[in-house]
Amino acid sequence: MDTDQLIKTLAADNAHRARPVGFALMLALMAAAPVSLLMFFTELGIRPDVMTAMRNPFFDLKFAVTLALAIAAIAVSLHLSRPEASLRGFGWLLLIPAGLLTAGIGGEMMMPQRLPMMTRLMGNNSRMCMTAIPLLSLPILAGALLGLRHGAPARPALAGAIAGLLSAGLAATLYASHCTDDSPLFVATWYTLSTALVTAIGALAGSKLLRF
Numbered sequence: 001m002d003t004d005q006l007i008k009t010l011a012a013d014n015a016h017r018a019r020p021v022g023f024a025l026m027l028a029l030m031a032a033a034p035v036s037l038l039m040f041f042t043e044l045g046i047r048p049d050v051m052t053a054m055r056n057p058f059f060d061l062k063f064a065v066t067l068a069l070a071i072a073a074i075a076v077s078l079h080l081s082r083p084e085a086s087l088r089g090f091g092w093l094l095l096i097p098a099g100l101l102t103a104g105i106g107g108e109m110m111m112p113q114r115l116p117m118m119t120r121l122m123g124n125n126s127r128m129c130m131t132a133i134p135l136l137s138l139p140i141l142a143g144a145l146l147g148l149r150h151g152a153p154a155r156p157a158l159a160g161a162i163a164g165l166l167s168a169g170l171a172a173t174l175y176a177s178h179c180t181d182d183s184p185l186f187v188a189t190w191y192t193l194s195t196a197l198v199t200a201i202g203a204l205a206g207s208k209l210l211r212f
Helices: 003-015 021-043 057-080 091-109 117-122 126-148 156-176 184-209
Strands: none
Touching (some): 021 057, 021 126, 021 156, 057 091, 057 156, 057 184, 117 184, 126 156, 126 184, 156 184
């Protein structure tokens, strides 16, 4: 390579600015969200009694839990996108949705109930929950992994798992507006199992796609 060509190459490298991973993740999620929304409104839709359901604090709790999970996972994902980062110091954020759900279960236990505990736990939509949340998560997970590829995570499987939590949290927020099972026991069981499945998928995909 001659001197002039070397100078041009170095100048081009210096002019290049890598897109910040946070910005890339935001764009990727914005591109993926309409796909999940289309799937949701085509196959499920919002429950017909949503205006009445909004008066039930346990209906509102579902959104608090799922959004807290999504927001915490976004923060942790961005942190883990750096090569020197670990979960230490940020992992506690993922305990926030668990704490909200635990408080909700405690509150429900203190209230008089018309239905037995196992009936509330099993609900009427467990199979739908286990199907809908993972399927709605897939476009978002693909977008999240694409966005995180602009980073350099030292532990790609862990970063992929957190991306799974992120996508499951957003997908569960959508599904919560359709689901007629509002008991925190149902959420703690079936939403958690669905989220665990998406997290496993994210870890497997991340171990391959987020290596650098």
